[in-house]
Amino acid sequence: MFTALYLLVALPVVAALLYLLALVRVWRTEQMLAVLMLLFWPVGLYALVKYWGEKEAGVRTPLLASFILVAVWAGALAWGAGYQPPDEPMVADDDTEAPADDGIGAQVRRSVALANLPLRGGLVDIPVAKASIDVPKHFRFIDRDALQAAFAGTDDEPEAQTVGWIVHERVDLAGKNAWHVDVDYLADGFVSDETFAAQSRETLLAAGQRATKAVSDQQDAGEPEFSLVDYAEMPRLDPASHTATWVEEIAYAGEHARHALDCYSVRLGRSGALVFTIADALPSQRELCLRSVRLLAGRSSFERGQAYADRSRLLDRKAKYDLVALVTGTFASALVR
Template identity: 30%
Template sequence: MGITRIFVLFAVLAVSPVKSAIAQPLVEDTEVSAAAEMTDEERYLAWAQQTWDGMERKGGVIDLPGSVASIDVPEDFYYLAPEDTKIVLEQIWGNPESEHLTLGMLFPAHTTPFDPDSWGVTIDYSEEGYIRDDDASEIDYGDLLQDMQASTREESRQREEMGYEAIELVGWAEAPFYDAEEKKLYWAQEIAFGGMDTNTLNYNIRVLGRKGVLVLNFIAGMSQLEEINQNREAVLSMASFNPGYRYDEFDPDVDTVAAYGLGGLVAGKVLAKTGFFAAALVLLKKFWVLIPLAIGGLFRAFRRK
């Protein structure tokens, strides 16, 4: 199909300045008529093309909002700013509106947010204090998982009482791993939502800093676990704290120490303020494809334009 722009197509009339005032109502009528004749699919694709064209895809070294951290985006990824990320999460992927703005989002260069098989990485920062990592070798992640599953069952009961679907923490999709030298932690959970045929992947990366933690979450499906693992190291290497905010610059005389260690970080305390299950629902909603998969291939026509 090639790179195709699908817009509302109007007749372009060559009109002299003298006739323009008379011709204007005719042009407007033509525009309204053309728009009315478009199918729902054509209207959606026109909106999708316009939305995609309006997004600024960035690469290279980017100072994130707040100037606490930066990301170095290679050529095989692109970065979307917070405002464009909000459009992706709410308007394209159908999540509820939120006043919260992320620090942006990463996508593989060969995909757009409109592709049914796309995935992305949201970026956030939580100033929870300096997280000590001296308990790293002592954590029993098997026991921690059991505690988290028990908490999830209780949360699920509360959700069902409120009329929402049940939720289950199935287990680790990727067991927690901590890089003590780089001060980076990752783990992944498999989550099942009632009424869904496929489970959700909740894949997390945390970068420890002097005053808080960078929060990077992959938004993907369980079927994409292998692809995510293949790209994990690339994403891990992109994010770093700016001078003055790095982990090794901690000053015990002036800086706050978090009330928990790495185990508490994995258990989700950093997400408590925004809600772990709200974050999980973002992952789920991404796969409630709001457009027929039959037109999914058409999105590739304007991919990475």
């Protein structure tokens, strides 16, 4: 089944092929008109009128179909780009259900938004974190402002801490198996990693399972329950770069029970932490998921004077949590205290 994005690409291609078919048939009788049609497509309208009554020439049908397809394509593109959802009423009747969004229309609008996202390569500055990312070859960065403009009010709207996405150039973001790396900055102060090396796998896993269950219990009704099964990749700290990387295996319960991987890599700085995440990856993508977040964390760096080692115990604010709490997910409860 074609997605809306594929249709947006296929319609002008089919229209062009039909136009060329009509052009070839015009060439048989009027070569000059055919050349003009090739150089300036509106001449095709004149040809359509001229050959309208000459069925034996075989020009009318493909030329008319070509123009219709172009009109449909242009209309769908303009509608998807300019659509604005209606304002919600101030007071709603609990017994009245909101009209369901048109699935195809929503897919078209999302496809258009994804196709228009600006992509950047090379060295990308993250001003809020006083850091930069040397985006690897074949990857591209999408900043927060572009994501906010494209997805405001939808499930893809960036979180408060999100600074952007990093995507691979071969990944179709509108596709079923699309994936991207979320880049977040936690500006909560200095996050210490001093006690991390002393933690056992069992201690980290137990804390992570408790934190995951708490999040699952607090979600909206109807959402599937989930739990942390194990670490597909044990949390490891690189003490030289103050970077930690790990992979969680998550089990979802309910009708569509399944297992998925969440991959993380954190780079600690003087005033906060950069977090690279790939969520809900297939188990078969474990190596790709792990290597991607680890690579991006390794290619990020803080400005001079803003690295982990530059911390001033006297002047700098310390976060309410440490790296252990960040890795296990228990840091969220520390922030509300």
